[in-house]
Amino acid sequence: MAARADFETDEGADGVDVRFTGRLTLARLGDLPARLDALGPVATLDLSAIERIDTVGAWIVTRTAQAHDAKVVGASEEAQRLLKALADDKSEYRVHRDRRPMWARMLEQIGTASVSIWRELVGIVDFFGAMIIALFIQIRARRRIRWHAIVTRFQTVGVDALPIIGLMSFLIGIVIAQQGAVQLRQFGLEVFTINLVGRASIRELGLLMTAIMVAGRSGSAFAAQIGTMKLTEEVDAMRTIGVSPMEAIILPRVAASTITMPLLAFYASICAIVGGGAFCWVGLDLPPLTYIQRLREIIPMTDFWIMLIKAPVFGILIGVTGCYEGMQVRQNAEEVGRRTTSAVVAAIFLVIVLDAFFAVFFSTIGWN
Amino acid sequence: MSTDEQEEEIRQEIAAAEAVRPEQFEYAIRVRGLVNRFGDAVVHDGLDLDVRSGEILGVVGGSGTGKSVLMRSIVGLQIPTAGEIEVYGTSLDTIANEEESRDLRRRWGVMFQGGALFSTLSVAENIQVPLREYYPRIDQQLLDEIAAYKVAMVGLPPDAGPKYPAELSGGMVKRAGLARALALDPALLFLDEPTAGLDPIGAAKFDALIRELADTMGLTVFLITHDLDTLYATCDRVAVLAEKTVIAVGTIPELLATEHPWIQDYFNGPRGRAATESHERVPRDRKS
Structure with a gap:
């Protein structure tokens, strides 16, 4: 048929x-x-x-x-x-974009990528400057600070992250203690596992792992939220009403990540130390009391200060990167996803680069 | 010329494409006793509607009377609480397997209010999506030619094909959405508020386009609209949705003769009267 x-x-x-x-x-x-x-x-x-x-x-x-x-x-x-x-209809209807040879397209891609990385960096610095100016304007004009917005962010950035950051740090503490003990046992210096866990957690790992987690949880959320607000023209609506998006959306978020970061980092370090302690007790037969006493002897106060100095800087970095990428969203929904990804990648990358600079700097001034 | 295997493939393809035969049906869509309920909110309660093959049926009604829900129920995006819906004698409710629903789906085209173009694909690629899905053997050259043809058919400019939806204006998005809905040469076309958000000149052009395409291709059109000018310019009959059901169906003069207050308000309000007058001055000549 x-x-x-x-x-x-x-x-x-x-x-x-x-x-x-x-x-x-x-x-x-x-x-x-x-x-x-x-x-x-x-x-x-x-x-x-x-x-x-x-x-x-x-x-x-x-x-x-x-x-x-x-x-x-x-x-x-x-x-x-x-x-x-x-x-x-005699007109020429086109279906595809013009095609160029492979090498030309590759060259162009490398070029565009380089330029866009540079622009991104300049953009983040630029955005950071604009944010500082907005902050000063807000303070000088004695406009009320949006405490409500900031405190709401505390909840999502800080409190809600406690369980996952705690668990992660606890496990990291165990892993460091276990791996360290295996190596140190060869010299009969298992007791130095405490030094390893204590100093590494306070000085570097607690903060670094927290920064990565916050970048993944909150930096991405900032970018996605703000990106969606840009798409639905909420940000534009805000501007026309006379509310500065800098003050209403971005400052509270950056403030929240800046303030919660040291708190989370300290909490993470303690969790890592507890994890390491648990391993020392179970695996190495070092009683908790010995563990704590030894920690007090070997961790210098400067390690703690280093953490507290670095943490807010990383917090600002994550907040600014997330908000900046969110504000760059234009055109379509796909852009939100792309910008969210680059917010996380850029934040983690910049945190690690900055951390390296900090390490060199603090060693140079003698905070070993 | 071609191998037996190919021959068999082609035979199957044709059989699938013509499993649903629109030309055999007097009514394209039959809705009986449709009930749609969302929690406590009853949108439709015992709604009946017939859409004749080859006609353009306009569906009007106030905001929240469930025009879009009706369309979504007919095309199977919304499972009704109760009632029967048949499209070309096939009920999506009772279709057991995916194949059969595909047989039906390829006979209709749907244009959503916001265009619903796939944002990662260019206009031409958007048009080719249904073609690729149902006719995988068509070569790229012909696909491109068909896409270019559809672009021309809906009145998009020649350079619109390679553009992405984000680069198009509102009117162009609507036209591109229409082009995609027409990709498979459907027998039945669903249009959700085709002229919403267009300027009056663009809307009038779009109305003319719909009428012309329906005449050229012998389409049955289910058209949801708020626009009185669209009703006058394109529709053969109009169905009025109110009080959770279809309160009246008929030509515009027939509706004007009814007593129902909402219909009177709608057609005889200030906007309604303006539209009526402008269309009485220029009598339409249209062959049925």
């Missing part, structure tokens, strides 16, 4: 006369285009015997007619209407 579109051919004087039969529709196309292409010069295309024709059928007829400069005959009124619509 379901025959595909077909045609019969007659050899004429000027070429082949093609007589279409059946239904010339998309559904019944089959391999018709290929078979038509295989024909020699075509003189006429006869549509008198077809049952139905649709736009795709009409296009196939037009295409063949144009290719062979053939005449179309016997078209019904319906078919004529479709064919006329095609014949009237």
